[in-house]
Amino acid sequence: MESDRLPRKLAAILYADVAGYSRLTGEDEDATHRTLSESLDLIANAIESHRGLVMHYAGDAVLAKFDAVVDALSSAVTIQNEINTRNQEVPDDRKVQFRIGVNLGDVIEDRGDIYGDGVNVAARLESLAQPGGICISESVRLALGNKLPLEFECMGEQEVKNIAEPVMAYRAAIQDSAIHADAQHKQTAAELPEKPSIAVLPFANMSGDAEQEYFSDGMTEDIITGLSRFRELVVMSRGSTFALKGESLDSAEAARKLGVRYLLEGSVRRAGNRLRITAQLIEGATGGHLWAETYDRSLEDVFAVQDDVAQTIISTLSGRLEDASRRRASLKSPANLSAYDHLLRGKYHLNETHCSKDDALKARAVLEQAIALDPDYASAHLWLAQTFNAEYKSDWSTAPDAAADRALELARRAAELDELDSEPHLLLAWLYFSAKSNFELAGVHTRRALELNPNNYWNYCFKAEFSMCSGDFQEGIHCANEAIRRNPFLPDGCLWSKGYAEYFAEQYIDAIATFARISKPGVDVQASIAACHAQLGRDDETRAAAKEFRHRAKGELDSQLQNTESWHAYWSSKFPFKDPAQLEHLLDGLRKAGLPD
Secondary structure, three states, X not given: OOOOOOOOEEEEEEEEEEOOHHHHHHHOHHHHHHHHHHHHHHHHHHHHHOOOEEEEEEOOEEEEEEOOHHHHHHHHHHHHHHHHHHHHHOOHHHOOOEEEEEEEEEEEEEOOEEEOHHHHHHHHHHHHOOOOOEEEEHHHHHHHOOOOOOEEEEEEEEOOOOOOOOEEEEEEEOOOOOOOHHHHHHHHHHHOOOOOEEEEOOOEEOOOOHHHHHHHHHHHHHHHHHHHOOOOOEEOOHHHHHOOOOOOOOXXXXXXXXXXXXXXXXXXXXXXXXXXXXXXXXEOOOOOEEEEEEEXXXXXXXXXXXXXXXXXXXXXXXXXXXXXXXXXXXXXXXXXXHHHHHHHHHHHHHOOOOOOHHHHHHHHHHHHHHHHHOOXXXXXXXXXXXXXXHHHHOOOOOOHHHHHHHHHHHHHHHHHHOOOOOHHHHHHHHHHHHOOOOHHHHHHHHHHHHHHOOOOHHXXXXXXXHXXXXXXXXXXXXXXXXXXXXXXXXXXXXXXXXXXXXHHOOOHHHHHHHHHOOOOOOHHHHXXXXXXXXXXXXXXXXXXXXXXXXXXXXXXXXXXXXXXXHHHHHHHHHOOOOOOOHHHHHHHHHHHOOOOO
């Protein structure tokens, strides 16, 4: 670090300016100044009440800094809502409206003021906002995650004055802002995906027996799988929709949270060999029912019902499909219905949040029974492979390499039995990558999984990690963003891959923002945050992050911190890099951060 480099700090910057100030003063200078003075007092109070600090006023503009992005954006929303309320009784041509820009970046503090590109970007973002609106940078959007109930419209990369690189900008949609509601609705509708988007909510178990929950969950998953094979649809993943299980949300709120136009909801009642399945297709924005059906069938007809539901949704939303596409969407049914029941029980154990040894072995037992009943049942082979994959990744396995080999064998068999299922290829890609360090075969199966099912966010999430470890950092970032777009509940694994791809791409500020979004960060993430700050030359932030790492690592990584060799081995185990030299980039940042001592 050069000795003459001025110290910088990371801060959230808010810049607010009056829209059309010259016109207003030209028409009535005294009245405009009085209204402006009242508005500036309101803004200052909102900033201070959200733990911010006004740095300076420049005529009709305000510059403030915050330690947290959430506080900065909450303050901006409060400002616009309160000014909008004041403007309700004011004629349109006399309203004093502010544009606000919010950025997260480095600032230089000197003589009670702040300077630098972080401030300049905030000012340029302000100029992109609508009167009464808020415009934010991508760094703010990433750091914010889902911490505030706001929606954002991506404006794309914007060329702005005196900033070398284009700025990715987002417009915040504020319910109570001065932005005209009709115009906002039209803009939002225009921005929705051209393809119909749908989320299948967990089907309710109406059997009166909690132990039948696995069956209703399994029905839901099978319908998601069937729909996701249609390229004409954007289908939310299981992880997204099951995150809402048990919540009491109306259809509009559920559709907003999931970012879809349509919802499918229903129920399953099972009594012996008889089933009653209800399904209804709902338009998210209006809550209107587009289609509803009740099926009273025997258990033998369960697959026909699943296909019927999927086909009806497709014809309702996107018209007829080619016969080949319809065949692709049909679920491959087992020859033995008891095998299907065993499959659902096995998946239920493996879908537990923390799959223990007991969970894995219980699942393995029932899945082996499923294969005994139907030796050509592809899904049973796949999920049996997943039990061995769980063992391979665990800390309880006595023979992890043998478990990986068995998982590979079963996954290959599943891919042979059902050539149109993407999931065996995803598992094969993961195993070749992590257990065998075979990047060529891992790449083949990664591409095949995405070809077969571009709707499965895990396909993108894995490709993000694979690309990051292959040295293609920008592809890793892109794939992580694609995964996150398909699952608004931000799976930690995708954020982990994105953060490290940004680190290796030397996008350290972005990496810090991404790591901050991980809900349950491991100690490796805390160490890497320190490395990011160290690479940026932020001494204070580096010391604070390193201190936090040591506190969290105590007891967990004692042996790894004993010497350089064990420390390097710890990091090597986390990253099966194609080029081992890539690890040196991370170790360099850790050394700069003083880790380990």
